Amino acid sequence: MVRAKLTEADHAMVTAAVARAEAGTDGEIVTIVANQSDSYHDVALHYALAGMLLVIALVGLNPGGVEERLGWFSNGWERQPNPANLVFAILIVETVTFLVIRYALAWTPLRLALTPKATRARRVRRRAVQYFKVGAERRTQARVGIMLFLSLDEHIAEIVADEAIHKVVPPERWGDAMAALVDKVRVGQPGEGMAAAVAAIGAIVAEHFPKTEGDRNELPDRLIEL
Structure with a gap:
């Protein structure tokens, strides 16, 4: 803009x-x-939180696919990954998603455009x-x-x-x-x-x-x- x-x-x-x-x-x-x-910084925060919730929603829609892709968190490629490791991996993805969106929207023109x-x-x-x-x-x-x-x-x-x-x-x-x-x-x-x-x-x-x-x-x- x-x-x-x-x-x-x-x-x-x-x-x-x-x-x-x-x-x-x-x-x-x-x-x-x-x-x-x-400044609309709260709008950026809302988008970042929505991104985190989207991660959870995608996991809920396809938990089997998530387990398959994240199996390496549990001692190699086990058939049944450790639930604790899966939770940890999901938290990591949520954190990365939050930070990527939050810092992308630190650019004012983009933040304004999405408000x-x-x-x-x-x-x-x-x-x-x-x-x-x-x-x-x-x-x-x-x-x-x-x-x-x-x-x-x-x-x-x-x-x-x-x-x-x-x-x-x-x-x-x-x-x-x-x-x-x-x-x-x-x-x-x-x-x-x-x-x-x-x-x-x-x-x-x-x-x-x-x-x-x-x-x-x-x-x-x-x-x-x-």
């Missing part, structure tokens, strides 16, 4: 897009990009909510903060809104903004995707929270890269 890179031009593009979007609304848009939302999409989506959402609580939630007087979060390695984005926006904008309204962003990320243009998504978000928020005379800029416009 190739990670899309954010350049200085991308940062400038997104920052300018936020400024333009906020010119028409009292809403405050925060943009955050992270390389990865989770179920639903798991990746949940982890990205959880990370987005954490960042929102720290950096944007209730940081504006009118509770009109909204965060666009992009996790590059997962190619997944999330939009998290403050309570005032959340009450009046249903989640499905953000669909076009999310699609525009993810499509651009997949072709290696995260800056353009973020800028397009920001424009769409600004237009939606402006419908409910148009710019007022006393509005002030309460949250930073710059793209935050973690």
